[in-house]
Amino acid sequence: MNPSISTAGAVVDDFQMSCRFSNFGDHAPESFDSLSCGACFYFIFMLVEHYKDRYVASLCEDTFGVLVCPVDVSDKICNCYNREYVYNIPEFALNSSRIKPLNHLRLDPPLPFQFDLIVKDCCSAARYCCRNTLVKYHHRVDDSPCPPTWDGWNCFDSATPGVVFKQCPNYIYGGSNIKTDYDRLSQKVCRSNGWATPEVNAAAREHTDYTGCMSNGDVEARILAGLLTYSASVIFLIPAVFLLTLLRPIRCQPMFILHRHLLISCLLYGAFYLITVSLFVVNDAPLSSQVFQNHLFCRLLFSIQLRYLRLTNFTWMLAEAVYLWRLLHTAQHSEGETLRSYKVICWGVPGVITVVYIFVRSLNDDVGMCWIENSTVAWIEWMIITPSLLAMGVNLLLLGLIVYILVKKLRCDPHLERIQYRKAVRGALMLIPVFGVQQLLTIYRFRNVCLIYRLLHKSFCRRMCSEILVITSGEAGSRS
Structure with a gap:
C-alpha cells in the first residue's frame, strides 16, 4: 500500500507509550486510534475510481479524522477546522466534538450498506495492533532493524531483513467477499537499515505490496468455466423443453409434464x-x-437465481420422485391428471421461502455485494438449506423404495435374476440425476471448491436432460 497523503503527526513525549504508523510517525495510543481509523476509511474507500475523482479527501493533521468534500466545494469551507466535512467513528476519534459520525457520510454513488462496520473492523485491528504489538516493542530487547508498525491495513511485528508476508484482511475489499474465496498475502520488505522505502511520487515512503491481495486470475477462470458450463446447459435444455412442449403424444402425459417443468427450472437457473x-x-x-x-435490483436478481430457482430445482426433483413412487406403488395411470397441485407447490413454496428470506436478511444481514455469498448469519442461510435438505432426504428415501419395488417386480423369473438385478441397478443410476441426489453436494456453496461443484452440478443437469430426451423420443416413437 502506498499512501498518497502525509501528515506530520503528534510528537509523543513518552516514547515508551507510542504506536508507530508507517509514514505518519509515532503517536500516543489515543491519537493513533483516531488517525488510523480515519486512514482505514480513506484507504478502503476514497482511493477507488468511484470517489477519488469526485471528492477531495485527506487525513487531518490534528489526527481527529478524515476530511471529505465534493470537488466543487471551496477550500475556505473544505478544511479540517470545519466539522461538517470531518468524519470518523466516534469511539475511536480523539475528540468526538470535532467530527461527524462516519455513518452520516453520504456519497455518490452510495457507500456499501453499513460501510462503517467494515471500517470499524479495520479500526479495531489497528487499536489491537497498537496495544498488543507496537507499545510492547518499547518494553523488550529487540535489535531488529525493522520496528513493528501499522501500515494502514495490517500490523507488522519487528522483523529481520527479508520479505514479511501477512494475510490480506477482509475489510480491505470494502464489503466484498474476495478474501473468503482466496488465501491472499501482502508483503513488506525489511532491509538492514529499516523497512523498504521505494520512491513513489518523488518521495521515499514505506511501502507494503498489496497486489497479491488483488490477483484475480482464479476469479476469471471460474467465471469463464461458469459461462461455458451454463451456456452448454442452456443449449441442451432449450430443445428438450421444446420437444416436451410440442410433441403431441407426450405433452399432456403427467410424467412428461413433470419433466418439462424440471427442465424449465434448470433452464431458468442457467439463463439467470x-x-x-x-x-x-x-x-x-x-x-x-x-x-x-449493494443495490436493490442486483440483490433481487441474485436472490431469484441463487435462492428461488435453486429451490425450484429441488422441489421439481422431489415432484418427479413422488409421482414415480405413486405410479409404481398404486399402479394407476392418470392420463388426464393436470398436476395443478404440483405446479402450485413446486413453483409457489420456493417463492414464499425466498420472499421471507429476502425480508429477514434485509433486516439482519443486509451487507455484502448483492447477497452473492451466503449470509454471515448462519440461521438465515438455513432458511434455504433446510428445505433443500428435506427435499433431498425424501428423494433418497423414495429412491430406495422405488428400487425395492423394481426389484420385486423383476424377480418373477428366478433364472434371470442376475440380469434383472443389473436392470434394477441401471434404472436406479438413471434416476439419480432426475431425482437430484447429486445435489446433496451443492446445497451449500463451499467457496474453495465451488468450481468443482458447479461443473458437477451442470454435468448432471446435462445428463438428466439427455436421459429425458432418450425416454421422450422412445415414448413418442412408440405412440406414433
Whole structure:
C-alpha cells in the first residue's frame, strides 16, 4: 500500500507509550486510534475510481479524522477546522466534538450498506495492533532493524531483513467477499537499515505490496468455466423443453409434464446465471457499480437465481420422485391428471421461502455485494438449506423404495435374476440425476471448491436432460 497523503503527526513525549504508523510517525495510543481509523476509511474507500475523482479527501493533521468534500466545494469551507466535512467513528476519534459520525457520510454513488462496520473492523485491528504489538516493542530487547508498525491495513511485528508476508484482511475489499474465496498475502520488505522505502511520487515512503491481495486470475477462470458450463446447459435444455412442449403424444402425459417443468427450472437457473454474470460480474459489466452499492435490483436478481430457482430445482426433483413412487406403488395411470397441485407447490413454496428470506436478511444481514455469498448469519442461510435438505432426504428415501419395488417386480423369473438385478441397478443410476441426489453436494456453496461443484452440478443437469430426451423420443416413437 502506498499512501498518497502525509501528515506530520503528534510528537509523543513518552516514547515508551507510542504506536508507530508507517509514514505518519509515532503517536500516543489515543491519537493513533483516531488517525488510523480515519486512514482505514480513506484507504478502503476514497482511493477507488468511484470517489477519488469526485471528492477531495485527506487525513487531518490534528489526527481527529478524515476530511471529505465534493470537488466543487471551496477550500475556505473544505478544511479540517470545519466539522461538517470531518468524519470518523466516534469511539475511536480523539475528540468526538470535532467530527461527524462516519455513518452520516453520504456519497455518490452510495457507500456499501453499513460501510462503517467494515471500517470499524479495520479500526479495531489497528487499536489491537497498537496495544498488543507496537507499545510492547518499547518494553523488550529487540535489535531488529525493522520496528513493528501499522501500515494502514495490517500490523507488522519487528522483523529481520527479508520479505514479511501477512494475510490480506477482509475489510480491505470494502464489503466484498474476495478474501473468503482466496488465501491472499501482502508483503513488506525489511532491509538492514529499516523497512523498504521505494520512491513513489518523488518521495521515499514505506511501502507494503498489496497486489497479491488483488490477483484475480482464479476469479476469471471460474467465471469463464461458469459461462461455458451454463451456456452448454442452456443449449441442451432449450430443445428438450421444446420437444416436451410440442410433441403431441407426450405433452399432456403427467410424467412428461413433470419433466418439462424440471427442465424449465434448470433452464431458468442457467439463463439467470448468464444474465447476472453479464450484467454485474464480468469486466466492464454495465451494472457493476450496483454490486459495489449493494443495490436493490442486483440483490433481487441474485436472490431469484441463487435462492428461488435453486429451490425450484429441488422441489421439481422431489415432484418427479413422488409421482414415480405413486405410479409404481398404486399402479394407476392418470392420463388426464393436470398436476395443478404440483405446479402450485413446486413453483409457489420456493417463492414464499425466498420472499421471507429476502425480508429477514434485509433486516439482519443486509451487507455484502448483492447477497452473492451466503449470509454471515448462519440461521438465515438455513432458511434455504433446510428445505433443500428435506427435499433431498425424501428423494433418497423414495429412491430406495422405488428400487425395492423394481426389484420385486423383476424377480418373477428366478433364472434371470442376475440380469434383472443389473436392470434394477441401471434404472436406479438413471434416476439419480432426475431425482437430484447429486445435489446433496451443492446445497451449500463451499467457496474453495465451488468450481468443482458447479461443473458437477451442470454435468448432471446435462445428463438428466439427455436421459429425458432418450425416454421422450422412445415414448413418442412408440405412440406414433
